[in-house]
Amino acid sequence: MKYDIPIPYERLIYFQELLGLEEREAPTLERYQGFFLEKSQEFAEHCYHYFHKIPETRIILEHEERSGNMKRIWQHWFESLFKHKLDRQLLPYLWRSGLRHVELNIDQRFVNLGYSIVRRFCQRIAREVIPTADLEPVLVAIDKMLDNCLLIETQAFISATSQCDIKVVRGISHQVRNPITIIGGNISRLQKKVKPGDSLYHTYEIIMQENKRLERMAIDAGVYSEMFQKDPRFSNNSLKGLISRALDRLRKTDWFKNLRIHTDLDPKFPEIQGDPKDLETMFYYLLQNSIEALNPDNPHIRISSKMKDPPSPFIEIEIFNTGTPPKPEELSNLFVPFYSSKPYGTGFGLPIAQLAARKDLGEIYLEALADQGTKCIVKLPIPARKT
Numbered sequence: 001m002k003y004d005i006p007i008p009y010e011r012l013i014y015f016q017e018l019l020g021l022e023e024r025e026a027p028t029l030e031r032y033q034g035f036f037l038e039k040s041q042e043f044a045e046h047c048y049h050y051f052h053k054i055p056e057t058r059i060i061l062e063h064e065e066r067s068g069n070m071k072r073i074w075q076h077w078f079e080s081l082f083k084h085k086l087d088r089q090l091l092p093y094l095w096r097s098g099l100r101h102v103e104l105n106i107d108q109r110f111v112n113l114g115y116s117i118v119r120r121f122c123q124r125i126a127r128e129v130i131p132t133a134d135l136e137p138v139l140v141a142i143d144k145m146l147d148n149c150l151l152i153e154t155q156a157f158i159s160a161t162s163q164c165d166i167k168v169v170r171g172i173s174h175q176v177r178n179p180i181t182i183i184g185g186n187i188s189r190l191q192k193k194v195k196p197g198d199s200l201y202h203t204y205e206i207i208m209q210e211n212k213r214l215e216r217m218a219i220d221a222g223v224y225s226e227m228f229q230k231d232p233r234f235s236n237n238s239l240k241g242l243i244s245r246a247l248d249r250l251r252k253t254d255w256f257k258n259l260r261i262h263t264d265l266d267p268k269f270p271e272i273q274g275d276p277k278d279l280e281t282m283f284y285y286l287l288q289n290s291i292e293a294l295n296p297d298n299p300h301i302r303i304s305s306k307m308k309d310p311p312s313p314f315i316e317i318e319i320f321n322t323g324t325p326p327k328p329e330e331l332s333n334l335f336v337p338f339y340s341s342k343p344y345g346t347g348f349g350l351p352i353a354q355l356a357a358r359k360d361l362g363e364i365y366l367e368a369l370a371d372q373g374t375k376c377i378v379k380l381p382i383p384a385r386k387t
């Protein structure tokens with residue numbers, strides 16, 4: 001399979017910033033560039049011999065269609081590293097090599113090992129030829145450059161390996177919506193032709209409910225795959241704001257009727273840290289889950305927050321709902337996709353909420369309170385204290 005994933009320039013530039021890889025690093029390396037370039041063939045031989053000793057990589061090297069191909073590739077890669085600046089010329093080449101490894105199913109662990117070999121090789125050359133006074137900045141520049149290559153390689157690996165799953169989930173989510181709309185429209189028309197007391201009326205009602213469940217499942221699958229792929233963008237967010245936006249979205253749904261919601265948030269900790277979209281979606285699904293489980297005779301939800309072990313960098317938010325609590329043996333299964341204990345559940349709500357919490361450095365637990373209801377505890381980071 002050939003991957004044609006566009007280069008995520010923004011993310012790759014972010015890696016450079018993260019590593020503090022700056023333009024001024026280039027002259028440091030440029031001064032000694034020649035020493036490294038003349039060792040490129042030795043590097044390729046060294047790499048080849050190393051991977052020839054490992055059975056899993058030897059088999060690849062022994063089946064090259066063009067003899068000496070991998071040596072040429074490694075030599076060219078090594079030369080490119082020292083010839084080009086980390087600019088728009090080198091980035092596509094590094095990205096392409098990451099995708100190529102996935103295309104050929106090269107074990108990522110061996111590629112990582114390759115980077116460790118490159119690092120040791122470069123350090124040896126540097127120690128042999130560079131005067132002591134200049135050695136440290138050159139070693140630092142090489143380290144940053146290789147760290148950057150490794151981040152790009154890993155990003156390409158993640159993007160390529162997750163792309164297939166995501167495409168399948170997104171495709172299903174998108175494709176099933178049309179048949180769902182057609183089924184829903186037709187059943188609704190048929191239902192209008194029979195009287196509410198008629199046995200067919202009830203049958204149509206069940207089909208409509210199941211069709212609605214399918215529709216929600218398709219939407220939730222799309223939300224899950226999008227959340228899985230998108231990197232979080234951290235910011236400080238008002239907890240009250242996130243919860244009220246999630247509740248506003250739920251107010252538009254059928255479940256909200258006659259519901260009592262009691263909110264008691266600790267005013268000392270008004271903000272939480274994380275991606276606002278992820279967190280709002282997380283609260284939406286947690287609250288939806290609580291509402292679906294409510295005792296219809298006593299529909300009550302309590303949302304509260306507190307810091308459990310002050311001064312902790314995390315705050316705990318509790319969402320309690322009335323209704324029959326899940327059995328203790330069911331608790332961990334509730335976070336597994338497609339597992340649902342509710343007649344009209346999609347089996348995606350809690351997995352989406354858990355994915356959002358994990359992406360934003362948080363955790364979610366459920367506690368069954370016998371004869372009372374269920375408590376959902378979300379632990380999330382608060383903004384760092386200013387010192």
Ligand code: HEM
Nearest residue numbers: 051057060069073077096097100104106110111114115118
């Ligand atoms: C430091 C680690 C490594 C680096 C820097 C690296 C670099 C590269 C580059 C630049 C390409 C060419 C990409 C393109 O232009 O299409 C490539 C392709 C390839 N790599 Fe790696 N590689 C590494 C590790 C490995 C390992 C451990 C193996 C396993 C033996 C391997 C096997 C291959 C193969 C089979 C190809 C495809 C060759 C072709 O298309 O003819 N690589 N690699």
